[in-house]
């Protein structure tokens with residue numbers, strides 16, 4: 171089979187298309203999947219540069235965590251799937267439900283374990299969920315990391331209710347899923363972006379208020395004004411160092427900041443009382459559980475929520491997909507069709 175392999179850290183040019191032996195027949199509890207699609211996340215760019223922590227494999231790694239495909243064969247004792255089932259990969263292969271364990275949080279793919287940028291791969295049956303029929307493989311592959319993160323932040327931690335106000339930063343993968351799920355819960359949504367053209371597209375998706383964060387660097391105050399001084403219930407915090415202070419400004423007393431991304435840097439100089447004395451809840455979010463993925467899929471199917479796919483690259487052009495993501499011009503998800 172063909173697979174892309176990170177030969178050394180650097181950039182997309184260090185990805186090599188190689189021939190690898192086909193996987194052996196699946197063992198007990200295992201499932202052999204023919205991958206139909208994969209999607210890219212910001213983490214995968216960091217991974218190419220070797221910046222994803224000491225555990226990251228720096229050479230010989232098949233990248234990408236997010237994929238979907240079709241079951242080819244199952245091993246002894248497998249009960250969740252049979253050959254021919256369409257399946258989606260769960261981001262943390264061993265975080266099924268409840269609180270995370272250290273081992274569960276070490277079970278993401280494309281970091282120290284081979285990922286999904288290949289034609290065939292064996293998974294434990296616990297690491298997969300059934301793909302709903304209304305989603306294509308490309309659409310399903312866009313979900314495991316970005317959509318589950320947004321679902322955890324909006325629904326599981328954020329407990330979004332009709333009338334809540336949610337602020338979403340940017341128009342990348344996590345951001346647009348957060349916009350869609352916030353709307354699904356009946357919330358009012360403020361979207362920030364560096365691009366007026368992207369803001370226009372966010373409005374079509376249902377955003378109520380639009381702020382260009384390049385033109386309006388004090389957008390936290392603008393969010394306060396938009397909410398008549400009340401502040402927003404939940405900030406989907408993706409910019410890190412670039413945005414956290416504005417997020418604190420924008421959030422209401424007792425509101426939540428879902429701490430997810432570090433697009434603008436990881437270190438922040440903080441005035442702690444602005445959080446403590448205002449009862450702000452800063453909630454770290456690390457993607458989510460398989461149960462969250464399944465609950466999200468049920469909601470998406472019921473309400474016919476389709477992922478926003480910006481662009482699909484053929485398997486052979488996987489390097490170009492990474493280069494395109496790095497440009498930051500995308501609106502939603504960048505995917506790769508396999509096979």
Ligand SMILES: NC(=O)c1ccc[n+]([C@@H]2O[C@H](COP(=O)([O-])OP(=O)(O)OC[C@H]3O[C@@H](n4cnc5c(N)ncnc54)[C@H](OP(=O)(O)O)[C@@H]3O)[C@@H](O)[C@H]2O)c1
Nearest residue numbers: 212340341342343344363364409412431432433434456457
């Ligand atoms: N904690 C977790 O579990 C988790 C899970 C998934 C992702 N993440 C993190 O969340 C972040 C977003 O990931 P993603 O995959 O959604 O990325 P992405 O699809 O590449 O989205 C990037 C978009 O974010 C906006 N952006 C870029 N720099 C920004 C800044 N300094 N301030 C505000 N917005 C900025 C831009 O939108 P505009 O072009 O509209 O300006 C850009 O297009 C990354 O830091 C990623 O590592 C964390």
